[in-house]
Amino acid sequence: MALETGRRRWWFRFFVATLFAATAVGRCSCTNNTTAVNVGVILDLKRTDFAGQVWLSCVEMAVSEFYASHPNYTTRVVINTRDSRRDDVVQAAASALDLIKNVQVQAILGPDTSMQANFLIPLGEKAQVPIVSFSATSPTLASIGSPYFFRATQNDSTQVNAIAAIVKAFGWRQAVPIYVDDAFGQGIVPSLVDSLEAVDARVPYRSAISPSATDDQIGQELYKLMTMQTRVFIVHMSPDLGPRLFAKAKEVGMMSAGYVWIVTDGIAVFLDSVDPSVVLHSMQGVLGVKPHVPRSKEVRNFRARWKRKFRRDHPEIPDADLNIYGLWAYDATWALAMALEKTHANGRGATTFSFVNNNNVITTSNSTTTDLERIGVSGNGPNLVRELSRTRFAGLSGEFVMEADGQLRASAYEVVNVNGNEDRVVGFWTPGKGGLARELMKNSWTAPEASSTSTSLRKLIWPGDSATSPKGFEIPTNGKRRLRIGVPVKSGFREFVSVTTDSETNETTAVTGYCMDVFEAVVEKLPYVLPFDYVPFANPSGEKNGTYDDLVYQVFSGNLDAVVGDITIIANRSNYVDFTLPYTESGVSMVVPVRPDGSKNAWSFLKPLTWDLWVTTFLFFLFIGFVVWVLEHRVSEDFRGPPSHQAGTSLWFSFSTMAFAQRQNVVSNLARTVVIIWCFVVLIIIQSYTASFTSLLTVQRLQPTVTDMNELVRKGEFVGYQEDTFVASLLKRLGFREDRLVSYDSIETFDSLFKQGKIVAAFDEAPYIKLILAKRCSDYMMIDPTFKTDGFGFVFPKGSPLVPDISRAILNVNDGDEMTRIEEAWFDKDSKCPESSTSSLSSGNQLCLNSFWSLFLIAGVAAVSALCIFAIMFIYEHRKLLFPSEDDLHSNPSLWRRVMNLFKTFDEKDLNFHTFRDDRVGNNEVHLVDLNVMASPSTFSVETTEFPAGLSQTPSTPPLDSPLELPENAEAREGGVIATSDGEITTSHVF
Structure with a gap:
């Protein structure tokens, strides 16, 4: 078991040693196959704020860490540093040429300045x-339009939008830029303005201070x-001149x-x-804008590494302190590497990064010449420009995106307050939103809406330890x-x-009047106190x-700060x-003077209505x-009879509706509808006429003595105007001669x-x-x-x-009732003068057709519809008269004859209407007439049967060959109906 364990350890050690040797060989091979690329760095290494050394260290760290992260590149x-x-x-240009x-x-x-x-x-x-x-931020560099210039920092034209958003949020109307008088300071001014x-903020003055200005010159x-009204100042200076300006501003009382x-x-x-003592004693309450630096773990780790190095x-x-320019230096170096x-790996460039001369011959470096005529051209320049334009990565300063024009994409700005x-x-300002916000959200969907008000910022401290937002100007001047x-x-x-003055001392004791009351009411509406004195x-x-x-x-010459009075707004x-x-x-x-109205005469009753309304009504x-x-006509006895009687009755009925005194009964529903609507129209017209005529007779009317201004010009009449006003020049332009103008200075005159x-x-x-x-x-x-002017x-x-x-x-005063009270106090709005006295009776006071055309339209449509x-209904009921059957066409073929028969039928009574039917049923006598045996209209055989009241009997039938005779007062009608002059209705049997 121990032997087996020892073998395993040996094999593990052998594997680790082999892996280490392979890695070492790979690194050696990579190092031997790399291509050195010379890159120049031009910075001011003698700056008092040590920014040049700080940025150079960031460049060196970027190169080191870039290749540590990409060892296989x-x-x-190779960094080549020159001190500008x-x-x-001149020194910067010489360094670049070298x-x-x-x-x-x-x-x-580099370099580090825009100039x-x-x-x-x-x-x-x-x-x-x-x-x-x-670090070159001037907007003028973008106007050069060179494809070989890349700005890896924010353009100053971006931060001026953030400054303008602050000015807008607090409602300041003016601002004065104070800038260093060099390319760095001058470049921002056009974009800022x-x-x-x-x-809507004006720039009344631009203060340029020389980079070499002394403290006394700054104080002047x-x-x-x-001495100016404006109290909003925008400072754009270098960090060595700016603190001197604020120290002097504190000394003269401008903080x-x-x-x-x-x-x-x-x-x-x-x-x-900046010196902490300057910040603490001379810059309290100052607002500023600067690019937002992400508070990420990478930035914190880099700060720690940079500080150690x-x-x-x-x-x-x-x-020394690291700021965002150091982060941009790091990101710019990373992007360039x-x-x-990519330029080398894609095979677009030469195998070595070299220069060629005008004859496309590769040149070698020569450390002893800076001849402009013999300067070479980089063979990889266009390809490198192309790759730089496509650069995009997450850098320490944030999202590093190089636009097609060589400008770094705009990022958010922080609004800072020195406290x-x-x-x-x-607060924050974000491009695209245009306003200010207290928080900056990475997700645009959850980001708060940008605002254009001061509430979008956190609580601020202003100069003088004030918590109240300044109004941005100071009145008066001097x-x-x-x-x-x-x-x-x-x-x-x-x-x-x-203006009231003391007769002895000739000093002003009081200034009163309508204009003064209005101005004082307006001043009370201001959100700040405005002290003033009247100067007659x-x-x-x-x-x-x-x-x-x-x-x-x-006011224009500066002797007065304002003028209040009856001053008319005119263009000049x-x-x-x-x-x-x-x-x-x-x-x-x-x-003009007025005279009594002479329009009341025998024909005054015609004046309330215009002629077109009279004619239309008639x-x-x-x-x-x-x-x-x-x-x-067919259903009412009132509208029957001789033609003259019918015409008179119709006209009488129509005109009697004016007094609603018509005695004729209207029995058809269509006629009743028309009459009701017409009576409504007549009622409105009569009431309107009565009111207008009453006003004409009772209200006093005044007529002007002159109505045409052009007539005054033609006749050369004398006219008056108020002295010291522009009205005289207006009258001259209208054609009045100067010797015909007479001035007055009061109502009495x-x-x-x-x-x-x-x-x-x-x-x-x-x-x-x-x-x-x-x-x-x-x-x-x-x-x-009335000739248009703009008022006082x-x-x-x-x-x-x-x-x-x-x-x-x-506007606030006009919205309330305060202006009305002031007018009533000075112009006596409660005077006994009637409003009608200011204008004469004209055609506009008469009742015209335009006021009643809708009523006439309704009445006309109702009548035509009826x-x-x-x-x-009538044509349909008697359609056989117009369109007879084929059997009847032989006896009445003419269309004209059929139309005439239709009109004859219209002229007859409609016996089926309830008014005649009731009369016929109430009669106890019925006449039977045989129409088939008529020899002539005057020879009929008539049989009359008397029926006792309440009984119904069948009449006897006369022999077929017995002639029928009509009474002398009888009139034969179609359909077997005979009417007598005494009202007897006779019907016939048809055999």
Whole structure:
């Protein structure tokens, strides 16, 4: 047993030794068959934040770990490092040329600034050497459109959308970018401005600070920013200049409550590397955006490995920190190594990575020249570009996807808030969603909806340790604490604006009026306090200091912060200032004196109805009379008799429906239906006529003395306008001569001009006309046309952030009853002037056909339908008269004769109708007539039999040869019926 056990151990040891030897041989074979590929790395290794050393260590670790994970790959990346001094584009270009010409690198990682990358891209394109940068973020690089440039970092045009989402969420209307005045800073500004304008935020000023600016120069720029209204600043700087800016801002008092500071990832990513004392004392409450780093196990393990390696390689740098740029450097190196391996393994490139010259001759490296003319071309460049464009893998920085244009696919951004010594994540912004969210979900189906409100972020701390969201601007400007509101000085129409001054000191004691009350009500609706003072636009003597245009210009020139008063919104003024939404009615109309209405005369009774309604009503009376006659002629004795009698009866019946006094009985159901509907129509018309006629006779009507403005222009009449308003220029454009225009400044002057005959009409704006008519309703009237204007509005400087807030507050005031109370207080809405005094009786007050056409349509359809039904029933009942049998065609073949017989039948009584049948049954006498022996209509043999009441007997039959004679008053009828003039009904026996 022991021997067998020993043999098993020996065989196991032999198997392990054999396996180890085979592995060693395989590794040696793999190493001997690999191809070295030179790759250049250009970084600033002298940066004060040690970012160059950090990124280089990440590149070296990526190469080492890539081939440790893929030992069977046939390529081996060889790192060739060059030091580019900070922002020294010449040194960077020289380093790139050296790497391409002398080292024959197949790709270059770096450089670390956008300005340097801008110079390296043409070199790489000429030599077909891809430039892969993991730190050049300027959007201008994408506009170059070179296929040999790959950006393994986020484009700054992506983060500006996240910043714009923050601005939109808090409703800030303006923002000022503060950026370093170089390629890095200038590149983001166009994209930032476009993104802010997309969320209705203006950029009133752009602050560019030189990279070499001193603290005093930075302070001068900050003092300039303090004089502006805007309090939202977006900082895009390098991590060495940014902290200096915030330290100076803290010193000048711009890190207090009310200010908003937002930093881009140029500072937010390096906050851990910034001096903690600067962050703690000068950057509290700052917001920032930076790319989201996945909190994965791989990232944590890599950080630990990197920290051990970096401390071992650089013991003199104990405080270096790894940020997302280091992760992008690692992923970019991994992607490049993968693309080089695929290029070589697919057989698309040469067996060795070499350069060729213009004659397609392979060149060798020469370490002694940097001649641009003799630079070679990489034979694998196009294939390497193709593989890099297809790169996709899960990297340390997240999903690493290189788009077709060489740009890294956009990823989510974190919104951070500086609180204490660290930046706290308060929300996320995701491309495609457009809004902000508190949480970032990997699964898009379960991710919360992005929001455009501030509630989508966690609780924030703002500068000055404030928990209240700043409004984004400060009013007034020039360092003052109260808004200077200019008001016009008026001698008349003081209901709108009234400035009261002390006669002794000439100082303003009160500013009142409708416009002031509206403005103060609007200010109360604002979500913040707005202190202000009224400043009358007056000269030292207390009189007005110019026209309304002059007053508006004071806002444009900066002498006033706003203007409140009866300022009309017109296009010319809007070129210099911004107006809020109007708060009054708009339009310019004509006012003329009135005279009593002379329309009350003997023919006034015709005025309530228009002529078309009179004619239509009359024709319908005739039509309804005709319809009733047709329906009642055969069944009612009232509609029978001579033609003139029948016509008179029909017309009498129809027109008597106006008084509902018709005495004729309507017996057929069709006629009753028509009459009921027509009586309903007549009732409505009569009631409407009565109301209109009563109003015409009892209500006082006033007529204007002038109705046509064009007539005033043709005749050259004098017209009035309110002085210092735009109405004068409007009248000139309408054709009025300037020497025919007379100004007035008050209602008293207005009234005096009319009474003295100096003007025949006046033109003014709707609010003033409303006031004039409220006080002189019995003397004047407003006449169309009305020329459209935009009403009164409040005036603010161009781009003032107060304009949208004031406009929304105006809407809130209009939605309630507060505006109505203000109008009633100043314009006396409860005056005794009737509303009708403001307009004359015109054709629009008459009753027209359009108001009743539906009633006439109903009555007409009912009447025509009744006629059709009656005609169908009548023709069907007497169809044998129109369509006789073949035996009867020989005696009456003419169609005309048959139609005439049908009309004759219509003219006869319908004895089968219940009205005649009842009369016939009630008669005790029956006449029997033999129609077969008629010789002529006047010779009949008649036998009359008397029946006692209640008895029925059979009459005797006369001999066949006995002639039948009719009574003298008898009339023969078809069917064996004879009628006498005394009402006796005689029937016949047919033998």
